[in-house]
Amino acid sequence: xxxxxxxxxxxxxxxxxxxxxxxxxxxxxxxxxxxxxxxxxxxxxxxxxxxxxxxxxxxxxxxxxxxxxxxxxxxxxxxxxxxxxxxxxxxxxxxxxxxxxxxxxxxxxxxxxxxxxxxxxxxxxxxxxxxxxxxxxxxxxxxxxxxxxxxxxxxxxxxxxxxxxxxxxxxxxxxxxxxxxxxxxxxxxxxxxxxxxxxxxxxxxxxxxxxxxxxxxxxxxxxxxxxxxxxxxxxxxxxxxxxxxxxxxxxxxxxxxxxxxxxxxxxxxxxxxxxxxxxxxxxxxxxxxxxxxxxxxxxxxxxxxxxxxxxxxxxxxxxxxxxxxxxxxxxxxxxxxxxxxxxxxxxxxxxxxxxxxxxxxxxxxxxxxxxxxxxxxxxxxxxxxxxxxxxxxxxxxxxxxxxxxxxx
Amino acid sequence: xxxxxxxxxxxxxxxxxxxxxxxxxxxxxxxxxxxxxxxxxxxxxxxxxxxxxxxxxxxxxxxxxxxxxxxxxxxxxxxxxxxx
Ligand SMILES: Cc1cc2nc3c(=O)[nH]c(=O)nc-3n(C[C@H](O)[C@H](O)[C@H](O)COP(=O)(O)OP(=O)(O)OC[C@H]3O[C@@H](n4cnc5c(N)ncnc54)[C@H](O)[C@@H]3O)c2cc1C
Ligand code: FES
Numbered sequence: 001x002x003x004x005x006x007x008x009x010x011x012x013x014x015x016x017x018x019x020x021x022x023x024x025x026x027x028x029x030x031x032x033x034x035x036x037x038x039x040x041x042x043x044x045x046x047x048x049x050x051x052x053x054x055x056x057x058x059x060x061x062x063x064x065x066x067x068x069x070x071x072x073x074x075x076x077x078x079x080x081x082x083x084x085x086x087x088x089x090x091x092x093x094x095x096x097x098x099x100x101x102x103x104x105x106x107x108x109x110x111x112x113x114x115x116x117x118x119x120x121x122x123x124x125x126x127x128x129x130x131x132x133x134x135x136x137x138x139x140x141x142x143x144x145x146x147x148x149x150x151x152x153x154x155x156x157x158x159x160x161x162x163x164x165x166x167x168x169x170x171x172x173x174x175x176x177x178x179x180x181x182x183x184x185x186x187x188x189x190x191x192x193x194x195x196x197x198x199x200x201x202x203x204x205x206x207x208x209x210x211x212x213x214x215x216x217x218x219x220x221x222x223x224x225x226x227x228x229x230x231x232x233x234x235x236x237x238x239x240x241x242x243x244x245x246x247x248x249x250x251x252x253x254x255x256x257x258x259x260x261x262x263x264x265x266x267x268x269x270x271x272x273x274x275x276x277x278x279x280x281x282x283x284x285x286x287x288x289x290x291x292x293x294x295x296x297x298x299x300x301x302x303x304x305x306x307x308x309x310x311x312x313x314x315x316x317x318x319x320x321x322x323x324x325x326x327x328x329x330x331x332x333x334x335x336x337x338x339x340x341x342x343x344x345x346x347x348x349x350x351x352x353x354x355x356x357x358x359x360x361x362x363x364x365x366x367x368x369x370x371x372x373x374x375x376x377x378x379x380x381x382x383x384x385x386x387x388x389x390x391x392x393x394x395x396x397x398x399x400x401x402x403x404x405x406x407x408x
Numbered sequence: 409x410x411x412x413x414x415x416x417x418x419x420x421x422x423x424x425x426x427x428x429x430x431x432x433x434x435x436x437x438x439x440x441x442x443x444x445x446x447x448x449x450x451x452x453x454x455x456x457x458x459x460x461x462x463x464x465x466x467x468x469x470x471x472x473x474x475x476x477x478x479x480x481x482x483x484x485x486x487x488x489x490x491x492x
């Protein structure tokens with residue numbers, strides 16, 4: 001029963017499984033989706049070096065490599081619960097129950113919804129759903145869309161919709177309420193975008209053309225953002241407008257937008273309608289850590305990482321024996337970071353199985369995560385490194401407390 | 409405006425309850441049933457959490473709205489371990 005189980009066939013789970021198999025161990029991957037690749041599947045953009053990052057191709061190459069190594073991948077298999085019983089991890093799926101000593105959770109991230117009046121109408125979807133429909137299933141989510149929420153993810157996906165010849169009327173903010181406090185505040189949004197633009201390499205900016213860099217950033221820097229927005233790939237990005245209502249009889253017919261002041265309050269009498277047959281909500285991402293929670297991992301809320309993350313060390317080990325985490329479950333970042341975390345978790349598992357043969361490699365792999373992070377093309381939070389440092393401190397404190405607990 | 413689709417709990421109801429009782433996310437859930445529907449809070453959890461934390465401090469050391477197994481829908485058949 002030395003077979004390792006990995007939950008999640010995204011870039012982190014696949015890379016971990018490959019690493020574990022390359023070190024001579026058997027692996028089973030479980031994933032609820034019908035394709036391997038996770039959120040990597042929908043990704044499509046040009047990197048600074050002019051090369052295209054095509055998620056479908058990257059996923060296929062990871063998948064093929066895994067299959068060639070004899071890794072079993074079971075798709076369409078949601079895991080509904082895990083628990084530790086008599087020293088083994090028990091993994092419950094609809095069909096079967098699996099057992100293992102070493103379990104890796106690589107379940108990725110999920111999207112945060114933003115409630116806006118009318119958001120339950122058919123035709124309203126998360127921006128990630130529009131990405132998957134367009135890039136993975138090759139189905140148009142509609143002919144003309146409005147994207148609500150201005151951030152790295154929504155601008156990347158707007159460009160992808162544009163590539164698929166789908167009209168995006170505008171990217172704008174949600175009307176402010178207790179849920180949309182930050183995503184509805186123009187100053188907060190502008191600051192977070194400016195942060196991203198200062199990063200080298202400036203992810204947000206470099207998604208666009210070379211031209212945009214100067215023009216867009218100049219315009220971003222000013223306090224009085226033009227009401228009509230600034231254009232990126234011909235799509236107006238409007239930080240001084242907010243969607244106050246999504247309307248339609250039986251499905252989306254359009255949105256009502258209004259001008260907002262610099263702190264996000266609606267200026268009355270400025271309402272206007274924009275017709276659209278679909279609406280994307282882009283509220284950001286959070287680590288999808290449900291299974292770590294039901295397993296009993298301690299959690300910490302770290303805003304820079306996207307929300308609650310299960311406590312783990314640099315080797316991707318949680319405090320629970322035989323339970324590991326990798327990828328976006330440990331904090332929201334790009335696919336390349338997820339891959340390097342997967343390799344590290346894979347090595348940590350192989351090392352624990354072999355009695356310590358991979359020590360040197362693990363240390364190198366940990367360094368490679370840092371390096372990948374420093375050179376990341378896409379970064380979801382400007383202070384992700386600080387977030388990781390906070391987590392490391394929590395890990396050390398937790399270790400101290402446990403020791404005190406044992407001796408006292 | 410609906411926040412919890414499964415239990416049809418509105419933003420107004422959640423906001424009023426949070427303000428009246430100055431309650432934790434868990435208490436807000438128990439008082440309104442938001443998050444207790446058939447999706448298990450997968451759709452509304454983060455919004456219920458945000459509304460509660462508009463009036464209370466966040467405890468950074470534990471998940472405020474607990475996850476309960478099963479975290480994905482399970483058919484009655486497999487719950488009862490009935491095999492065809
Ligand atoms: C909508 C969206 C768009 C994104 N766009 C980009 C982008 O353009 N560029 C970029 O670099 N990053 C993007 N990301 C970030 C993305 O999460 C990472 O790039 C990367 O895919 C993370 O890899 P992962 O292996 O951690 O998780 P994922 O790729 O998310 O894979 C997790 C896998 O786990 C499976 N899973 C989860 N829970 C269960 C369960 N209970 N049972 C069985 N299977 C389960 C899922 O089906 C999924 O296949 C995006 C994320 C999202 C959510
Ligand atoms: S939307 Fe609230 S429980 Fe389903």
